[in-house]
Amino acid sequence: MDLLRLVLLFIHVLGFAALLGGLLVQLSASERSVNSLMRDGAGTAFLAGLLLVGVLESVGDPDHAKIGVKFAIGLVILVLVMANLRKPRIPDGLYYGLLALTVVNIAVAVFWSPAHAA
Numbered sequence: 001m002d003l004l005r006l007v008l009l010f011i012h013v014l015g016f017a018a019l020l021g022g023l024l025v026q027l028s029a030s031e032r033s034v035n036s037l038m039r040d041g042a043g044t045a046f047l048a049g050l051l052l053v054g055v056l057e058s059v060g061d062p063d064h065a066k067i068g069v070k071f072a073i074g075l076v077i078l079v080l081v082m083a084n085l086r087k088p089r090i091p092d093g094l095y096y097g098l099l100a101l102t103v104v105n106i107a108v109a110v111f112w113s114p115a116h117a118a
């Protein structure tokens with residue numbers, strides 16, 4: 001089961017890395033939009049995250065408060081990305097909002113004690 005957790009965590013990290021990469025490549029751009037890296041990254045991170053919760057629930061007692069926060073932030077990111085997929089450009093506020101939410105979710109994951117029971 002730990003191999004499955006690690007494989008899902010690997011996919012999870014690739015997912016949000018793609019999301020973050022899709023955002024950062026547009027940092028100095030004058031016009032920004034939701035690109036395929038952001039779309040596929042947000043979707044992959046969300047799905048792998050949910051599956052990770054399932055694995056953690058089956059092997060221990062994960063930190064539900066931490067997972068709840070990550071789920072909520074991940075869902076907001078996913079909805080905003082999918083809702084603006086077809087727009088030729090997105091407002092700066094949305095762009096910096098998505099960037100901030102992604103960085104906050106990384107910080108929650110890293111600085112809040114591990115989700116999986118020791």
Ligand code: HEM
Pocket residue numbers: 005009012016019042045046048049050052053056067068070071072073074075077102103105106109110114115116
């Ligand atoms: C953009 C959104 C997300 C980002 C940037 C993100 C970031 C991260 C990072 C950096 C880790 C590794 C932390 C570590 O191992 O110390 C992690 C692990 C984890 N994430 Fe996410 N995450 C996101 C969305 C989600 C969602 C939506 C869920 C599901 C509710 C989720 C559930 C988890 C779980 C359960 C782990 C722990 C895995 C473990 O300890 O074995 N994540 N996430």
